[in-house]
Amino acid sequence: MSEITPDDVEHIANLARLEFSRQELDQFQGNLKRILDYISKLNQLDTDDVPPTSHVLPIRNVTKTDEVIQRYDRQQILANAPSQEKGYFEVPKIIE
Amino acid sequence: MPPLNQLTAHELHKRLKSREITSVELTESVFDRINNVDDSIKGYITLTQDIALEQAATADEAFDRGDQTSLLTGIPIALKDVICTQNVLTTCGSRILGNFVSPYDATVMHKLNAHKTVMIGKTNMDEFAMGSSTENSAFFTTRNPWNLETIPGGSSGGSAAVVAADEAIISLGSDTGGSIRQPASLCGVVGMKPTYGRVSRFGLIAFASSLDQIGPLTKDVTDCAITHNVICGHDQMDSTSANLPVPDFTNSLINDVNGIKIGIPTQYFSQGIDPEVETSVRSAIELLEKLGASTEEVSLPHTDYAIATYYIIAPAEASANLARYDGVRYGLRTEHIDNIIDMYRKTRSQGFGDEVKRRIMLGTYSLSSGYYDAYYLKAQKVRTLIKQDFDQAFEKVDVLITPTSPTPAFKIGERTDDPLQMYLSDIFTTPSSLAGLPGISVPCGLTGSGLPIGLQILAAPFEEEKIFQVAYTFEQNTDHHQKKPKL
Numbered sequence: 001m002s003e004i005t006p007d008d009v010e011h012i013a014n015l016a017r018l019e020f021s022r023q024e025l026d027q028f029q030g031n032l033k034r035i036l037d038y039i040s041k042l043n044q045l046d047t048d049d050v051p052p053t054s055h056v057l058p059i060r061n062v063t064k065t066d067e068v069i070q071r072y073d074r075q076q077i078l079a080n081a082p083s084q085e086k087g088y089f090e091v092p093k094i095i096e
Numbered sequence: 097m098p099p100l101n102q103l104t105a106h107e108l109h110k111r112l113k114s115r116e117i118t119s120v121e122l123t124e125s126v127f128d129r130i131n132n133v134d135d136s137i138k139g140y141i142t143l144t145q146d147i148a149l150e151q152a153a154t155a156d157e158a159f160d161r162g163d164q165t166s167l168l169t170g171i172p173i174a175l176k177d178v179i180c181t182q183n184v185l186t187t188c189g190s191r192i193l194g195n196f197v198s199p200y201d202a203t204v205m206h207k208l209n210a211h212k213t214v215m216i217g218k219t220n221m222d223e224f225a226m227g228s229s230t231e232n233s234a235f236f237t238t239r240n241p242w243n244l245e246t247i248p249g250g251s252s253g254g255s256a257a258v259v260a261a262d263e264a265i266i267s268l269g270s271d272t273g274g275s276i277r278q279p280a281s282l283c284g285v286v287g288m289k290p291t292y293g294r295v296s297r298f299g300l301i302a303f304a305s306s307l308d309q310i311g312p313l314t315k316d317v318t319d320c321a322i323t324h325n326v327i328c329g330h331d332q333m334d335s336t337s338a339n340l341p342v343p344d345f346t347n348s349l350i351n352d353v354n355g356i357k358i359g360i361p362t363q364y365f366s367q368g369i370d371p372e373v374e375t376s377v378r379s380a381i382e383l384l385e386k387l388g389a390s391t392e393e394v395s396l397p398h399t400d401y402a403i404a405t406y407y408i409i410a411p412a413e414a415s416a417n418l419a420r421y422d423g424v425r426y427g428l429r430t431e432h433i434d435n436i437i438d439m440y441r442k443t444r445s446q447g448f449g450d451e452v453k454r455r456i457m458l459g460t461y462s463l464s465s466g467y468y469d470a471y472y473l474k475a476q477k478v479r480t481l482i483k484q485d486f487d488q489a490f491e492k493v494d495v496l497i498t499p500t501s502p503t504p505a506f507k508i509g510e511r512t513d514d515p516l517q518m519y520l521s522d523i524f525t526t527p528s529s530l531a532g533l534p535g536i537s538v539p540c541g542l543t544g545s546g547l548p549i550g551l552q553i554l555a556a557p558f559e560e561e562k563i564f565q566v567a568y569t570f571e572q573n574t575d576h577h578q579k580k581p582k583l
Binding site for chain 2 (some may be wrong): 004008009011012013015016017018019020028031032034035036038039040041042043045047050051052053054055056057059062064068071072076077079080081082083089092093094
C-alpha cells in the first residue's frame with residue numbers, strides 16, 4: 001500500500017465526480033492518509049489461502065419470474081425530477 | 097398512572113383492546129410530549145401529525161368494530177429518515193435528498209401499515225447513516241435526553257433519543273456497523289440489529305448493501321420481540337432477503353437462563369474501555385451466572401482488525417451506491433452549470449457533507465485500478481477470518497456478551513475533528529456486522545454522572561431467539577430499563 005499524493009486525491013475526486021478547493025484537497029489528503037495508515041494494519045495478516053467473503057449469506061443467483069408489474073405511474077416517479085419534459089428526465093445537452 | 101406516552105406497546109395494547117384508552121388519545125399524548133421537549137432533543141426531521149391522527153382513528157375503528165388487531169395496532173412509531181415513506185419527505189439526513197418525497201413505501205412500512213400502526217414522523221440521523229453521533233446530519237445534531245450536552249450516538253441517534261424521551265413508543269432504525277445498537281446503548285433503550293437477511297432492505301436507502309439491516313428501538317425487550325415479529329420475513333423485492341421461516345419471537349421471552357452457555361470474548365475487555373462500562377457489564381454477566389447461565393472466556397483473535405476491514409468494505413459499497421445521486425432523477429440539482437459532467441460534480445459537491453465525501457473518496461480509492469487487491473480484496477479476506485472467529489465461538493457457546501460501546505455518550509463536538517477517533521466508537525459492533533450476526537443492546541446501568549451503559553448480546557445467524565431469552569431474563573431481574581431521563 002503506497003502513500004496517497006495530492007495528485008491521487010485529485011484523480012479520485014474526478015472519478016467520484018466531486019470537486020474540492022485547494023484547501024479541501026489538502027484536508028482530504030490528510031484525513032485519507034491517516035485512515036489508510038490505520039487500515040494498513042491488515043497487512044500484518046497472511047491471507048494468501050483465505051477465500052474472500054463478499055456476502056455473509058449462502059445466496060446465489062436469486063431469480064424470479066420475468067413478468068411486468070405496473071407498480072408506479074410515470075408522473076409519480078417524475079414528480080421528484082429536478083427537470084422533466086414530455087414524460088422524460090431532462091438533462092443538459094450531452095452531444096455537441 | 098404515568099402518562100400514556102411513557103408506556104410500552106404491550107402495556108398500551110391491553111388498554112387499547114379493552115377500550116380504556118383510544119389510539120387518538122395515545123397519539124395526542126405523544127405529540128404533546130414532542131411539543132414540550134423536541135425543541136431541546138431535536139429528534140425529528142419531519143413530523144406527520146395529520147397522517148398520525150388519521151391512522152390512529154382508523155386503528156380505533158378497528159378496535160371498536162372488534163376487527164382482528166395486533167399488538168402494534170394503534171401504536172405510535174417513529175421511523176429513521178433513511179426508510180422510504182410514500183408521499184412523505186425522506187431526506188436521509190442529507191441536503192442532496194432535502195426535497196425528496198418518496199413515491200413508494202419501504203417493505204417494512206407495508207408491514208407496519210398492515211398492522212395499522214401510527215406514523216409519528218421521521219427521525220434525525222447522520223447523513224446517509226454515516227456516523228456515530230448524528231453530528232453528520234445536514235440539518236442539526238440530536239441531543240441525548242440523559243444529558244443535552246452529549247450526543248445520542250448514531251447513526252440512528254434520532255430514533256434512539258425519541259424513544260428514550262418518550263416522544264414515540266417504538267422506533268425503527270438501521271444498523272450497518274452499529275448504528276442501532278450504539279445509540280440504543282448511549283440513550284438507555286433496547287436496540288436490535290437482526291441477522292443480515294432477516295428484514296427486507298427494499299425501500300431502505302442504501303449505504304453498504306452487504307451490511308445494512310433495519311431493526312427496532314424500544315423501551316423493553318418484549319416490545320423489541322413484538323416489533324421484530326412484524327418486520328421480519330422474506331421479500332421478493334430484496335434479493336438478499338433470507339427465505340427462511342420466521343419464528344414467533346415472543347415465545348422466546350422466557351425468564352430462565354439455566355443451561356445457556358455465555359461466551360465472554362477477552363478482546364472486548366481490553367484497552368480503551370471505560371472502567372464504569374466494564375464494571376457494569378461484568379456485573380451483568382455475574383447476575384446471569386447467578387440465574388443459572390454458565391460462562392466461559394472465548395477468543396476472537398481478529399477483533400482488532402474489524403474497524404480497518406469495515407472502513408474498506410463499507411465505503412467501497414457506499415461509493416457505488418451513492419453514484420446514483422447525480423441531479424438527474426431526484427433530489428438536488430445545482431444551478432449555473434456548463435455541461436452534464438459539471439452538473440454531476442457541482443450537485444454532488446454541494447449536496448453531500450464532508451463525512452459522506454470522505455467515505456466516497458475512500459471507497460473510490462480502494463476500488464480504483466491498481467488498488468483493488470491491496471484494499472478491497474484484502475478486506476474481504478479478513479472479513480472471512482472475522483466470521484470464522486465467530487463460527488468457532490458459537491460451536492462452544494450459545495451467545496456472546498460484550499459492552500455495546502467502549503464509552504458512554506461523549507460531548508457534542510468532542511470527536512468531530514478526528515474521523516478515525518469517531519470510527520473507533522463502533523469497535524464492539526462492527527465485527528458482528530461484518531459476520532452478519534444478530535445483536536441486541538439492552539440497558540445495564542448508569543455511570544456516576546448519570547449516562548446509560550448498554551450490554552450487547554450476540555448470537556449465531558438466525559438465532560435471535562437465544563438473544564431474546566437472555567435479554568429478557570436479564571431485564572426481568574433488573575430495573576435498568578425502567579429508568580427515565582429527567583427532562
